Amino acid sequence: MTTPVPPPASPQRRFKALVIGSGAGGAPAATALAEAWGEGVALLEAGPHLHARDFTQVEREMVPRLYAQGGVQGTEDGVLSLLQARTVGGSTVINDALCFRPPPELDARWKALGAHIDTAALAPFVDRVEEVLQVREIRRDQINRANYLVGLGAARLGWHGERLRHNSVGCVQCGFRHLGCAYDAKQSMNLSFVPRAQAAGAQLLPEVEVHHLERRGGAWVALTSQGAFAAEHVVLCAGVVQTPTILLRSGIAAGDGVQVHVQTVAWGDFDDPVDGFNGIPMAYGVLEFADIYGHTGPGYLIEGVAVQPLGFSVQPQLEGLGHDEVLGRYRHLSGAVSLVRSASRGRITLKDDRPAITYPLVEADLQRLAHFYDRATELYLAAGASRVLLAHRHVGWVDRVTPVPTMDPGTFYVYTAHPFGGAGRGLVTDEVGRVPGQPGLWVLDGSAVPEAIGVNPQVTIAALALEGAARLIADA
Ligand SMILES: Cc1cc2nc3c(=O)[nH]c(=O)nc-3n(C[C@H](O)[C@H](O)[C@H](O)COP(=O)(O)OP(=O)(O)OC[C@H]3O[C@@H](n4cnc5c(N)ncnc54)[C@H](O)[C@@H]3O)c2cc1C
Known part of the structure; x- marks a missing residue:
């Protein structure tokens, strides 16, 4: 493949950590990493950075602009339509804002899959997510x-x-x-964790689509639509379709489950x-x-x-x-x-x-x-x-x-x-999100979740990303 080299999105090309994808997993992960490493963190996002004034409420304009593959993404046989977003904030920008705490049944179910979740130990991370997203019960x-x-x-x-319960104060x-x-009411990632990551020093780079990763000279290099970016650590958070795709293009087994x-x-x-x-x-x-x-x-x-x-x-x-x-x-x-x-x-x-x-x-x-x-x-x-x-x-x-x-x-x-899945814990990553044999490479989005959890997942994905980022910082 020949990598296109358009004008650079950022004069800085080398970071301590790259987080790829700014949705429910990527934005919290970037925030946690930036709180530890400040300007050493870059948040690469394939989609554009849109604001309240861009959301025209006209379906024929917004669906092609916001949705992955213009809203027609689905299975090869055409049976199942698969909805995701492609914009800063990821699918949380188009989601219904419903918030559930991770069900305690996950502990035993994940163990059987060779993955790990301890919903009691995860609770402080869930609390932080709920606080940042301002989660509350929908009033009568x-x-x-x-x-x-x-x-x-x-x-x-x-x-x-x-x-x-939802994360839309002043809806x-x-x-x-x-x-x-x-109306800037729904506290999707573009309004909640992404600004926090930026305030802590992370550089947000929208419209930078990662094609694949290469290991060069003891560091990771992300080959993107805007040239190459290098880092010691890479956290893949491009969502269930794209995270496995990036891994596969990088020669790393993924995509099952x-x-x-x-x-x-x-x-x-x-x-x-x-x-x-x-x-x-x-x-x-x-x-x-x-x-x-x-x-x-x-x-x-x-x-x-x-x-x-x-x-x-x-x-x-x-x-x-x-x-x-x-x-x-x-x-x-x-x-x-x-x-x-x-x-x-x-x-x-x-x-x-x-x-x-x-x-x-x-x-x-x-x-x-x-x-x-x-x-x-x-x-x-x-x-x-x-x-x-x-x-x-x-x-x-x-x-x-x-x-x-x-x-x-x-x-x-x-x-x-x-x-969920495609780079699941216990299958593609170890039980907490590291990719074995690939130093410094982590997966902390919905693709790392090894099964359908049974509730709307944004809070669970965000809490696991915060927990995973804390482990990454401790590992580094
Ligand atoms: C219509 C809809 C309604 C929903 N309603 C709810 C709800 O009410 N409550 C709930 O809990 N969940 C809901 N969800 C699900 C929830 O939003 C997702 O599960 C969650 O956002 C997934 O997080 P993620 O980080 O895995 O992926 P995403 O949030 O999708 O983020 C992935 C990001 O990676 C970017 N990306 C992709 N490829 C690349 C690349 N190659 N290079 C760089 N960046 C890339 C994408 O543009 C995107 O921004 C809904 C989802 C949809 C689509």
Whole structure:
């Protein structure tokens, strides 16, 4: 490969540490390292550094600008769409701001995978993340009607559910969390840890895309879209698709063991307008079917969800139903999404120097998705919906719990906003994030997380990055 050499992004080319990627893992890691090493730290980020004024709230402008591969990233077979961001702050810029503490069940599960997490010892790092992100419970008066209806259905069925916690102080409830916060309210990494890293001396270098790493003369050299940068330590935090890609291009084995939260949707149709696009899109969660925090269900969360019209229009891919008829009910629909803690395992490989993602869904996941469709139908009918729209091609509207005829992949809409692994602890790294045999090379992002954890992951990823950076500093 010939490395392009455009004008330098920084006159400084040699650092003590390079952190690659500024999302949920990279921004906290860079902060911790900069607090120890000041100007010796550079934070390299492929995407642009955008600000509140850039977030126009126009989907056709912001999705191509903010999302990896313009929003169409997915598996090779086209079955699973995989959402990530490419901007300073990473996917936290487009995320729903929900915050969960790492479930204690991770301790035993990770041990079985040869990885390490001690959720009790991690607690001080979680506390720091929650303090910086200003995490708090979503207030009762901030629950929009769409999420209220999810809570109402769950309450009528006696299912365990709760208002969730978020990191958006002073939220104006505009409904555009997926397009970047235009009000500087959501404390995504670009507004929380990245400025802290900079204040401690780290140099933020946006629009610097790392292609691969080379080991030269006892140091790491990152070959990037803006030339070469060298450092003693490299912390890879480019996210689940790109971290393994960089490792593979660098001749380091990676890419196996990807796991995701498998997400599909169901929509309750109500006589009165619900207007779910207005207000906080995701605010209420049902834990009845989870297998974490002491629950013993089949292993998924249900969360209220709302999307803006363009995002909604791609979800129901229905045979025999007019798309316009479905879109015509948009204002009347309340959405619920599954977060299935998948049992499948996928892979990232290199194809013509680009990442190729495969994620064959196993039977256990298909069964849990079908279980979700049934329970979501039950929930909405209990809440007073006249019918429920399932994002399943052969089903569409149902007015009673109707087992879906097939769960063949491709017959239903499925996506993930929560990928994990590909450079997992216990597989590609040692049990805490060092890459064995590669001195000074660490992985501290979602790709190091060895399994689908069962809850929205930003707080867990950030806390693990802080903990890992503390170990790196102690090692150095
Ligand atoms: C739509 C959506 C909603 C979500 N909602 C929630 C939620 O409510 N709560 C929650 O906890 N989690 C949520 N998540 C998930 C959460 O945001 C991610 O799990 C988390 O941000 C992943 O952290 P990361 O550091 O692994 O990757 P990212 O945050 O994606 O950061 C990776 C960074 O690396 C950069 N990068 C990639 N390749 C390169 C390269 N070659 N060179 C340099 N830089 C590179 C990217 O541009 C990006 O900035 C959501 C995600 C999405 C997409």
